[in-house]
Amino acid sequence: MQLQTVLLLSGGWVQALQLLAALSLLILLHEFGHFFFARLFKTRVEKFYLFFDFLFPFPGLFNFSLFKKKKGDTEYGLGWFPLGGYVKIAGMVDESMDKEQMNQPPQPWEYRSKKAWQRLFIMLGGIIMNVLVAIGIYIAMFSIWGESYLTMDNARYGIVADSLAQQVGFRDGDKIISVGGKKIDHFNEIMGEFIFNDAKTFVVERDGKQMDINIPSGTIAQIIEARKKGSFISLRTPFLVGKVQNGTAAGKMGLQYGDSIVSFNGQPIAFFDQLEDLKQQAKGHEITMMIMREGKTLALTGILPEDGILGFQANINPERYFNLTTVHYNFFQSIGKGFIATFETFGKYIKQFKLMFTSPEVKFSKSVGGIVSFGQMFDPVFSWASFLQLTAFVSIILAFMNLLPIPGLDGGYVLFLIFELITGKKVSDTVMERATTVGLVLLLALMVYANGMDIFRLFGK
Numbered sequence: 118m119q120l121q122t123v124l125l126l127s128g129g130w131v132q133a134l135q136l137l138a139a140l141s142l143l144i145l146l147h148e149f150g151h152f153f154f155a156r157l158f159k160t161r162v163e164k165f166y167l168f169f170d171f172l173f174p175f176p177g178l179f180n181f182s183l184f185k186k187k188k189g190d191t192e193y194g195l196g197w198f199p200l201g202g203y204v205k206i207a208g209m210v211d212e213s214m215d216k217e218q219m220n221q222p223p224q225p226w227e228y229r230s231k232k233a234w235q236r237l238f239i240m241l242g243g244i245i246m247n248v249l250v251a252i253g254i255y256i257a258m259f260s261i262w263g264e265s266y267l268t269m270d271n272a273r274y275g276i277v278a279d280s281l282a283q284q285v286g287f288r289d290g291d292k293i294i295s296v297g298g299k300k301i302d303h304f305n306e307i308m309g310e311f312i313f314n315d316a317k318t319f320v321v322e323r324d325g326k327q328m329d330i331n332i333p334s335g336t337i338a339q340i341i342e343a344r345k346k347g348s349f350i351s352l353r354t355p356f357l358v359g360k361v362q363n364g365t366a367a368g369k370m371g372l373q374y375g376d377s378i379v380s381f382n383g384q385p386i387a388f389f390d391q392l393e394d395l396k397q398q399a400k401g402h403e404i405t406m407m408i409m410r411e412g413k414t415l416a417l418t419g420i421l422p423e424d425g426i427l428g429f430q431a432n433i434n435p436e437r438y439f440n441l442t443t444v445h446y447n448f449f450q451s452i453g454k455g456f457i458a459t460f461e462t463f464g465k466y467i468k469q470f471k472l473m474f475t476s477p478e479v480k481f482s483k484s485v486g487g488i489v490s491f492g493q494m495f496d497p498v499f500s501w502a503s504f505l506q507l508t509a510f511v512s513i514i515l516a517f518m519n520l521l522p523i524p525g526l527d528g529g530y531v532l533f534l535i536f537e538l539i540t541g542k543k544v545s546d547t548v549m550e551r552a553t554t555v556g557l558v559l560l561l562a563l564m565v566y567a568n569g570m571d572i573f574r575l576f577g578k
Contacts, residue, residue, distance in 0.1 A: 135495040136488070137199075139508040141167060143247065143515055144202040150246030151204045151239060158235040161190050161226040164205035168196035174525070174557035200488075200564070206239065210549040229546070233537045240530040247516035248459065254509040256448075256455035262502055263445040264454070267304040267352070269293065271440050274353040275322075277390045281339055282349050286330040289390045290353065291321040304352060312337055313468045315476075338478040353388055357432040358408075365428020370419035372429055373410065380407040389431055400425045463513050470517070487568030524549075524556030 145167055155162050170182040185194030196202070205211065208227025223230045228239065269292070278287035293307055294300070297316025301307055310316055311332070319330040340349050358376040361367050380386060381395045382404055401423045408415050421427065446454055473485070491511070496503040522532040529552065533544045 129497060131499055132492045132495040132497055135499065135504055135507070136492040139495075139504070139511055140491075143250065143508065143512050144168075146246050146250050146512075147243040147515060147519070148202050148204045150242035150244070151206070152242075153246075154235075154239045154242040155204070155206050155228070158231055158239065159226060160228050160231060160235075160239065161207040162204055163190065163207055164192050164194065164203070166194045166196050166204070167202045169198040169201060169203065170194060170196035171198065173198055173200060174561050210546060210553055233534055233543075237531065237534045237538070240527050240534065243527055244516045244519050247512045247519070248463075251459045251462070251509040251512040251516070252455045254455075254505050254512070255458040256451045258502065258505055258509075259446045259454045259458070260448050260451035263443055265436075265441045265443040267439055267441055269301055269304060271442075272304050272352060273439070274355070274388065276350045277353045277388070278350055279348060281336070285332055285336055287319075287321070287350060288323060289388070291323050293350075294320040294322055294327060307350065309465065312340075313465065313472070335478060337476065353390065354431075354438050355387055356389055356392065357437070359430035359432035361429040365426070366419050366422055367427040367429040370406070370417040372406075372408070372417060372427070375410070375432070377409040378406050379409055379414070381405075396421060396425045396427075459509070459513065462510060463517065466510075466513060466517055485567050485570060487564070487571045489568070489571035489574075523559065524552035525560050526556065529553070529556055 148165060148167075152162050152165055166182070168183075170185075171180050172178040179197070182194040182196050185192055187193075203211070206228045208223060208229040228236060231239070272292065275290040275292040276282075276287065277289050278291065296307060296310040296319055297314060298318065299310060299314075299316070301310060311319075317332050319332065320327055321330060356378050358367075358372055358374060358378065360374060361372050378386060378392065381392055382399060384391075384395055386392050386395065399421050402421060404419060404421045406417045408417060494510075495507050519527040520531070522528045524530075533549065533552075537543050
C-alpha cells in the first residue's frame, strides 16, 4: 500500500500514543461485539469497561474506576488498569468471578438461560468484530490510497545486506532473483517467503552473473535475535539527507535537508551503506564531505565524533527513486481487496505463530513480546496509512489470540460451547469456574513473562 507520510510528530513517545490509541479503539470494538450479540439475544450486560477497574486477574483487588456512568442496566466506565477491557454479562462465569450471582436461580435475562447457539454468538462477538474492523480498515485504505508495491525488476539498486546477511554470502547491491526456487515478484515478499516457507536457497544477480546463496541452519534464529540491530536485507536507495539535528556534527558542518552526499574524504559514494563503511575509519577525525545542493557542489568539513554519529536522518522515499506499481480501486473493488487482505494477513500470522512451536530455529523466548514489542511495531513518525495498516494487523492479532482455546479467553468458552452443541450436555458452572481460574492464572503468567522478556531485551544487554 502507498505510504503517504505526514510529518506531524516523531519519537518513541509517538509510538506509545499510537499503541494506546489503537488498543483502546480495538478493545472497545471487541467488547462492543460481545455487547451487541448479548443485547440482540436480550441478555443483560451489567458492565462495559475500557481497561480493568481491578488488578487483573484478581477481581477483588483495587476496585475503582477513573470514570463510570450508569445507563439502563449497564454501567459504562474507564478502568485504571490499562491492559484490556471487559463486559460483565449477567449469569456468566467470566473474569469478574461473581460467584454470588451464579449461586442464585437462573433468570431469563441471563447468559446461562440462553440457548447454546446464542451463547456461542455472544462469545464469538468480539472476534467477529475484530475481523470486521480489519476488513473495514483495509477497504478504506484500498479505496483511498490504492495499492503500491515495488517489483523486483524495478529494485534496480539491489539490496543492502547487514552484517548477518553478509556472513551467509549476500553483498550490498545484490539483486534477488528467486527464493527457495520460487521467483519473487514483489520486494516485500522476500523475507516472508524465506522465513515462513523455510526457503534455504537464494539466487542473486551480482556483477551481471547469477549465483546461488545457501542459507545455513540457524540463520532465522539469528535474525530474530538481532531484530533490533539490523534488517538482514533491505532496499538499497540513493543517498539523500532528511532532517538534520541541531548541535550535532552534521548541523555544525552545515548539512541541510535535501542535500545529497557524493563523496566522503575523497571517496565517491552513492548509497547510504557506503557512508556507513567509510565512517568506521574516520571516527574522531576531521572529515570532508562533498555534497550536491540545488545543482551546486559544496565542500563541508568538520569533526566526526568517536561514536561515528553525524546527526541526521535518511530521506528514504521509494517513490523518489523507483517506479512503483500502483493499482487504484473503486469502492466496490476495495471491498473484495479488503476481504482478501484480511484473510491473507490472518493466514500469515497463523504461520508466524506456528513457527514458535514447530521450527527448530525459532525459540519461544526470542519471539514472544509484550507491550513494548507491540509499541515498537508502530512507526516513530506518524502517518495515517502506517497507523491504519498496523491497527488492522493488531486487530487480526487480537482476533486470533482470543480464538485460542484457553479458559478465560473467548476461545475457551467457545470450546465448551461446541462441546455442549455436539453432546447436548452443558458444562457445569463449577467446572467453568475452575477452568476460568486456571486460564486466568496462565494468562497472567504469560503476560508477566512476555513483558519481562521485553524488559530484558531493553536493559539486559
